[in-house]
Amino acid sequence: MSTQTDIGARHFALVGTPNSGKTALFNALTGGRQKVANYPGVTVERKAGVLQTPSGHSVHLVDLPGTYSLRGRSPDEEITRDVVLGRLASETAPDLLLCIADATNLRVALRLVIELKRVGRQLMLVLNMIDIARRRGIEIDLDRLSAELGVPVVTSTAVRRGGTEELLRRMDEMAAGRLAPSGENTWKPPTTGELRAAQREADRVIATAVGLPARPDKISARVDAVLLHPVAGLVILLSVLFVMFQAVFAWAKPVMDLISSGFDALGVVAHDALPTGLLQSFIQNGVIAGVGSVIVFLPQILILFLFILLLEDLGYMGRAAFLMDRIMGGAGLHGRAFIPLLSSFACAIPGIMATRVIDNRRDRLTTILVAPLMTCSARIPVYTLIISAFVPATYLWGWVSLQGLVMFALYAAGIMSALGVSFVAKHFFLRENYTPPFMLELPAYKVPNIRSVAIGLYTRAKMFLQRAGTTIFSMMVLIWFLASFPRPPEGAEGPAINFSLAAMIGDALQPVLAPVGFNWQISVALIPGMAAREVAVAALGTVYAIEGGKEAAEQIGQALASKWSLATALAMLAWYIFAPQCASTLAVIRRETGSWRWMAITFGYMLALAYLAAFVTYNVAVALGAG
């Protein structure tokens, strides 16, 4: 951040326990004017935004990761601690800490306030979700609470229009004031004795300033009686997942068709507008077809994230972890790994980044190791393409789609192999003779806030499109280049691509990949597929387009059906269950684990499994007469 623009600007930080509605409040205060990036050197998400107070003060607001204390038990919590203490070099020390508390659940929050008072910064307590507290008959004497704690107190309702007015007014007053540090920083990690004393003090304050709830939250308990039921709960969880995946495929289809035909039309426009030649081929086959083949997944990614964000907002994710803890524990995974692994169905990158919630290093490593095995949306185009080309669109017993069944089998194979790998990792490589604790607050159920979900989706869409616009685009240009140069000599016969660098690379890899039934076109497509798996489809398209002209590209499925044997197609599917081909995932693993070693291990084991699976599949298929 440049200091010039910051003259006079205030820096406020939001601190609070998980589930305090901190992020919803941050969204309400900053709206779309927020930036999501990483703190330097770590993959903890840094969410920051600028807002104008009613009288025109400009405030830089940063949303710190949720925490129960400043002890810093995970990379996320260490960031919170360092920013609060002003120890993080890259971050301006906050002028004011806004401690966000769930007004219906003050015990733990007030203990945090007592701890925060010791850091010697200006502090204000924000009682969020005050509407719910009032509805449940919780009476809070704000003046008394403020006097007892020695901290200003303000109320807010992040999810209601006008619910932040009072908070903004107080922030305005604070921004206008001097905001000098309130005292010396005397914070040090609290001992268990100090934690007890602080909690006792918090309970005493509550006893004096808060009327006990007349109507406790019975709704969540009743809903939980069903959703956490040993049988019904699991059935519902599976149903939710089933609906989610149905939606990802069914709902996205029309939009995807629209996007895809839009890019086709654009390609035709470019084709007609440009003179025949290199530039025309570059724009149409390289740029438009390449980028289009990736952007087409935006609807699926958005639907998946919509579900994840809704379930998170609803308060269901913790319940899912509760139900899955022992089941995943059997395979050596932590209950909390459920959410990252679920996210990995959209994309391993957010999934791996979500492993931050797992504070134990071994658990986190195992989860990171297997997250890329979850069938991410980038594999969908490869699967769909091959399945629709090779698996007949027939129905078993009249209603089970054979194509759908194969798709399901591929997903199941991914999940089973992830469980298998984590089991092996736990028992042979990352062996430690203990299981770390699983402790998780199950928040009260809430109606998801549309605005907050929309902001979350918008952020995801932006991240995806940026990736499509940079990494994937440059890879598409590269593959086009490889497939187009050098030009064939004068009077040469056969498709131009046979003389290209791509063909040379493909031929070079051929001996290695022949045993698994891959032809040189696949070998070529696998290389740009290193950038991102879905690029392989576009690359195959480019290869066959340059080889066979436009018609072949339009009907790439038919082209494959005529050029590949069934055994090759099946081997390709088997390969893709494990394929380690995603440079971004590998980069994220490198960043998250802080070591090249784990990146290399992930790449190596996935490559080995991919080769093995394709080899076995191909040879079994050939033996059965599908060669």
Next chain:
Amino acid sequence: MTDTVPEAAADMRLGQANRGFCGRINAIHVGEVTHGLAASEIESRLLELGFVEGVEIKVLHEGPIGRDPIAVRINDTTIALRRREAMAILVTSLNRST
């Protein structure tokens, strides 16, 4: 409410409690179980979630496999934890003996 809670209510560990158990926390004592973390760290985490001596708790739910983990009500929050960690929480039953 003439019947009083029997004074001799059994002291036990939260990790042994069944669904429907109501009790008061007597002490947090992390034993010899190796969690890979210092006993004081486990103790701190329990304290931070609100498991403090004197508070009343109720076991609301049990997980689908091996009745583990458990979901425990403390005042107005619900915390999920494994029975293993719950063994560190010593409780006095407040369920009326039947």
